[in-house]
Amino acid sequence: MVVLYILLGIIAAIVLLFCVKITVELQYSETFTLDLKVLFIKLRLLPAKPKKKKPPKAPQEETPPEDAQEKPSEGKPKGENFVMRFYHEQGFDGVVRFLKEILAATNTMLGDIFKRSFVVEKLFLDMCVAKKDAAQTAIAYGKTCAAVFPTMGYLCNTLRVRKYNVNIYPDYLATGSCASILLRISVRPIKLTNALVRFAFRALVSFLRAKKYASDKKKQQPVATERNVEK
Secondary structure, three states: HHHHHHHHHHHHHHHHOOOOEEEEEEEOEEEEEEEEEOOOEEEEOOOOOOOOOOOOOOOOOOOOOOOOOOOOOOOOOOOOOOHHHHHHHHHHHHHHHHHHHHHHHHHOHHHHHHHHHHEEEEEEEEEEEEOOOOOHHHHHHHHHHHHHHHHHHHHHOOOOOOEEEEEEEEEEOOOOOOEEEEEEEEEEEEHHHHHHHHHHHHHHHHHHHHHHHHHHHHHOOOOHHHHHHHH
């Protein structure tokens, strides 16, 4: 009985841990911050804390040839997600691209998992459009509204968004455009695991159906060839 009670206690503890809400908050207003909050613990994910500089090494007499020296990598690292791309780009155009990439991510197969398990607690967007003259500002303002409002409307209608606000306005006196965004997303691991299990089951059923269709098609091919030979 003692072993049974211990097992039940472990299972209950795991279930309670899976019910704890995890919150991720992305905030950009001239500076970019990405925080992770679990219960009363808050961790800063981005920007990362600067590493302590090591003391400079003594100069060596011999230097390796130019071909052996490592060349610095040019451009941005490949394979990074849209959050890291936004962290590297930032700015007005970075905010617009970030919203478009979220929209593209929700239309993928994994987007169904996001819709079922994640909750958007807050989605606040503030954008000031300003160009060199009034005509360019008006054109840029129209293009920004045409790109942002449909995207935000689709996201707010598709995802579970509790609080949201969009403010886009032209400024004919400012010297440049600026934008700020606050995105807070929460998830409970138990809902995420349920969505993953549902997704895996649907993928398995689709795979079995495709396999059965392929096998039935192969069986029908010899019959068709025999009929052609008889004719």
